[in-house]
Amino acid sequence: MSYMQQQLDEEKVFKDPVHRYIHVRDRIIWDLIGTKEFQRLRRVRQLGTTFLTFHGAEHSRFSHSLGVYEIVRRIVEIFQNRPHWDDEERILCLTAALLHDVGHGPYSHSFEKVFRLDHEEFTRAIILGDTEVNEVLKRVDDDFPQKVSEVIAKTYANKLVVSMISSQIDADRMDYLLRDAYFTGVSYGQFDIERILRVMRPQEDQVVIKQSGMHAVEDYIMSRYQMYWQVYFHPVTRSAEVILSKILHRAKSLFEEGYTFKLEPVHFISLFKEKVELDDYIKLDEGIIQYYFQAWQEEDDPILSDLCERFLNRRLFKYMEFNPNVQMEDWHQLYTYFIKAGIDPDYYLIVDSSSDLPYDFYRPGEEEERLPIHLLTKKGEYRELSRESTVVEAISGKKRTDHKLYYPADLIEQIDDQDLKRKISEILDI
Template identity: 70%
Template sequence: MQLSEEKVFKDPVHRYVHVRDLLIWDLIGTKEFQRLRRVRQLGTSYLTFHGAEHSRFNHSLGVYEIIRRIIDRFEGYENWNRNERLLCLAAALLHDVGHGPFSHSFEKVFSLDHEEWTRKIILGNTQVHEVLQRVSADFPEKVADVINKTYENKLVVSLISSQIDADRMDYLQRDAYYTGVSYGHFDMERILRVMRPTEEQAVIKKTGMHAVEDYIMSRYQMYWQVYFHPVTRSAEVILTKIFKRVKELYKTGYSFLYEPIHFYAFFEEDVSLQDYLRLDESIVLFYFQMWQEEKDEILRDLCQRFMNRKLFKYAEFNPINLAQWEELKNLFRVAGLNTDYYLVMDSSSDLPYDFYRPGEEGERVPIYLSMPNGELRELSRESEIVESISGKTRTDHKLYFPEDKINELPDDSQVKRRIMEILQG
């Protein structure tokens, strides 16, 4: 069913987001989708790039808008089934609805998976489910299958999840815009114009290859300049350690000045959908604010660091050097620093583009170019730029520590001197 009048959202990246379908308008209005306004798209990156305050809500609208433009262009092509239109739009809008506060750090500590929670929200006792069911009884299941990459029509899945999909095309541009960097920009309009539907996936006309090269390189740069920025990683390390400390204190019967009631279900590993949906970043930050006055010295210190941006410093470190790692841990213990919280090795790795590797776990469907003669050619076989980074995982290791606490040690301390020797390489 169509709205009597098209609704329009102003958007800094796409200029406008157009909504014509009652289903999409009603989904946007659900409390589960509105919750995404209170979950940042880039987690702790706002502590590095002060403009990065944008939410999962506006990213989700952006992905929906890109999908809407793609399928408008697909009209009339033989491999495009118009009956899949609403399914694509709903899946695009809801693909991130299961994200928790500070998503990946939160997931790591409590062994959660946002994709699993997305499915629960779509299929559970929620307003989202109620709206989806108005289309048909099996429609919620179909939407969940598209997001879970198990839906039978692989073309539909590829639009939302592949090596060139609406999700990535939105977050690269949106994250570049809000962080103020220039790396994430590429000619999306050109890519959309040369995108064609096939039975298995969307492919790109050969004439659009340079726009796709630009997109791949944008992604490569954004990961190393923004997503894996060492200051952001430092904030994530502290965030993770706060959750870990609170969980540990709870398990040992510690008496909190301000009880973490919103986290009880997570500590007990018995989380209901209602428990999950109650949590957002405003709730988490409220607790961090209160815990700055806790009796426990470690929790108090970590929360003060996070809230006031007194982050850990970092140093390059090779994890292969186990003897030095053990020595450093012993030195920290002698200095009175708990190595579970104040000495952290963190690694980041990214595979910017991968060609087809049959049978490999988590195999990636490559990007195909449609040649003038109708043949499909895998991107890295035609592009020297993409070939140069294909299948190559880049990994970076850093050590995070509280420099201020090291500096507080006496200047003539052998422990301090040795710690600094190791950290400075």
Template identity: 50%
Template sequence: MIEKVFRDPVHNYIHVNHPLIYQLINSREFQRLRRIKQLGTSSFTFHGGEHSRFSHCLGAYELARQVTQNFSESYPDIWDSRENLLTMTAALLHDVGHGAYSHTFEGLFHTDHELMTQRIILDPESQVHQILLQVAPDFPEKVASVIDHSYPNPQVVQLISSQIDVDRMDYLLRDSYFTGTHYGEFDLTRILRVMRPIPTGIAFQRNGLHAVEDYIVSRFQMYMQIYFHPATRAMEVLLHKLLERARKIFSEHRDYFAHSSPLLLPFFQEEVSLKDYLALDDGVLTTYFQSWMLSPDRILADLAQRVINRRVFKSILFEKEDEDHLEILRSLVQEVGFDPAYYTAIHRNFDLPYDIYRPAEERFKTQIEIVQKDGSLRELSSLSPLVKALTGTRYGDHRFYFPKEMLGENDLFSFQGKTFQSYIQNDSFIYGEPKL
């Protein structure tokens, strides 16, 4: 086929020179990703972060294309070039199963985007499956096995899913670009140049150590500054509470939801087919939320308008051992007329920036290996004091969310003679100023 190119703000040009990849891009399941935001609720905090899963998956594919081309040319004795198409295909499709509003929706309705990705790839009725069959009868199964990490070639699996893979490299650069920040920037060109296959997976040459080190730090900063931003999490809380309220009152108001939000009915009834899942996207849910603003249910209507109009909850930090004391704050919230079940929430976000291989753990990580001059391998943190400081430690915080009204100028909301404001600012078991 004549090469197709997609102009991209991160990679300049994305090159498509295999007909299978082009057909997959044009499949209805992949085109749906145009309607799923890559960053979920982060666009309510960083207004430029409106990019889609579609563009991210194209970016991951482009990195896989560059890596496999380099491996085929530079390491033909270690890398089997027959794996090129499988690697590029898995990179392209790795997020095809993401649902509307991504992880917020998953948490409430118990869906899993990796499992849904495998279902799409393996479903005989999907266009993706039918296209993959053109390669070989077992090609869909091979692609699905890369997604679930069971494919026997660790080189392919680690390129798609590891502590430094084409997925992470693209989303760090892409999310940094579109949020207007610089935290996720790193030397991609250098990393791709020093990346190499080894019999047990993927490694990096010793002269690229600092580029890999920079990547780890960039990822850490993106999680702390962007993905864990208090306002982004406040919108996640609001979305969760809104959908939770809708599910709660569904049985008493079936006709209302059948009229206002019909595509959500299978999720409320817990009878979800793949077709039902793929019918939802961010735009569909947003339209439903707008209609719920006129709901006769006061809580549903209020939460819907808060989501649509970005009326974010406020938050405070707290230590896990002091969680029981939050009941005082819930009582204050209830005292002024807010149902604490829907207007308060505990939200925890923690990330492990880097870890060594721990086979005893159920979901262990594949450590990053550095190739020495004599050909031996050294684990990254053993060479980098900076990475060693981040290794094995989870970073994040616990936040308690509540309505902004609790911090009005005339703070009259009191409990046992103390105002809400005085509790969150003066008591030792809660610390930190409320943030947006």
């Protein structure tokens, strides 16, 4: 029996608060879960700094990755013996689902912005490189790691396989919405995943939804919309992200200036030099990062020390609504006032913007071409979702953007020059 077909002597299960049980029968899946690169995901939170806003949001990318695998496992069972489905792709779908986030770093999105990294590139590097994950995948055959990498890169020839893991209604989104809603304690991320899975059908180039399941999909789209604005873009979470990114910028800047750290930042050096080797990247997790932040509180540089203390002890920046198209003059004025007050505006006066497009139809030629969700009628015809659903049509193609200005209220309160303090407070309306 080939390695790809090998089954465990006894099914393994993970008890899961979202899916109740996650079932593992295939030897390759069990072996991949046991690799050090996949186990590292236990030490990377799924929601970055969100735990500082919703204290229950301590769940990991490990649990999310298992959840995505479980949803794809169930989809594959539903697809068996249906037209357009090739069961030879089953193991490829399961492994790509399991490994889709294996390249995420600690506080991944903040890290990516500061150090100009791409977690998908590192995911592919882990799959194709000198790793335990690659060693397991090559037991199928020498070409198998490349196939898994292509699914994650969305370049694999079978677009149906790609759409199961990356589309506007995919296993990744379905798991993170349900999981993140559960651990943040909010109700609006819930939707009827059982119904959606039951009405999914394989077609030549994507998963489609039986028209009878349209209302369950509407619920899913609205859940996603609400989660982005109530959880993912929460202004307090973004305040923590702003401070986190400024810590990393400050540490990098000090390194480039030749500053002598009391604790040499050995885990950061390749990041600071922007020459990140895979071995260095795999060693990074959130425990390592917080260890440095803890140590950097004692650094002689007052900005780095202060920012680390703020992040670790949740002394976050305050914020105000800010329209950069109208209020940039206010920002320039504040920038000048902050310098006069001895507060470095590059680290303590930050405009942060968030935007989301909850659902979009196909727009040829755009940088990111979004494959729309199609409904399958009883006559076997396709109907694009927003053409049939007035609920989805109402938000389709509408990009919403939110801008906030973040500042340290406590430092402003300590300004001795009362006239300067008054001018700053008037603009910030504090």
